[in-house]
Amino acid sequence: MTIREYVYSKAVTCCFIGIGLVTAGVIIIAGGGGWRMVLMWECLGLIILAGWLVCGYFQSAGRLQRLKDKVSQMDEKYLAGELLEKPSGAVERQYYYIMKEISRAAIGAVEEAREKQEDYQEYVENWIHEIKTPLTACSLILDNGGDARKLRRELKRADNLTESILYYARSRTIERDTQIREAKASDIINRAVMDQMELL
Structure with missing residues (x-):
């Protein structure tokens, strides 16, 4: 996963944060604040956003790399679902539970x-x-x-x-x-007896 892919996955969140920063700037100007204050707050917000994205990327990339390393060492890769770390996000947790169910079903199918x-x-x-x-x-x-x-x-x-x-x-x-298909029982019995005549 590249940082570009990670940022793209957070695009909606970034858009809302951007809207929030613009709104905050408008409120500051409406409250009598100068452009310098607006610029300061906008820069601070962008720095925090960038820091959040970078930290999130490295955390996610680290988790993915650890999982890939574990999977690469496994002979039975269908057990990989059992190695997933429980995520903190509500949506990710639902994916996690679904993957657990799929993993257990795969294990059951393999055992069968x-x-x-x-x-x-x-x-x-x-x-x-x-x-x-x-x-x-x-x-x-x-x-x-x-x-x-x-x-x-x-x-x-x-x-x-x-x-x-x-x-x-x-x-x-x-x-x-x-x-x-339909068949007469007598025909089947006669054929079976004839087939086994050598043993009678």
Whole structure:
């Protein structure tokens, strides 16, 4: 943030102070004061205004820099909202509370995504262990002469496991991979039985 940007952000306040200084000058002249007194008060007012702007700028710039330094050192930058210093201004405090809510929502979303990722990883790991069983069985069957019926049964088990992980993966994007339509229960049951004949 540059000092120009900071002054621009205080433009409305500066305008009102300027109007106040002009009004004070008019009142001094109307009260019989000379131009020298008006000039003195106007200069004093401008010096105070400039001092207020400069002090405010350095204070705000310092706060921003401290926050940037903290954020740059963070691995999980979505936690930055928890580092915000509570401001003194009424409007800034409202922004502060809003940012806190957003930060907490982001933390919750990240935690939820992390839990889902862990569940998915655990499911995949379990699936890998399960798929090894029919594959090992197929290898043993082939080593022992290759009973075709047993081999088909184990291949079907492997196929079922593959379908299960595909179904799980698709369930994570249900709006794209799910079709809802009318169907006869008998057709679904017959198809399921036919698909699993190798295991019966």
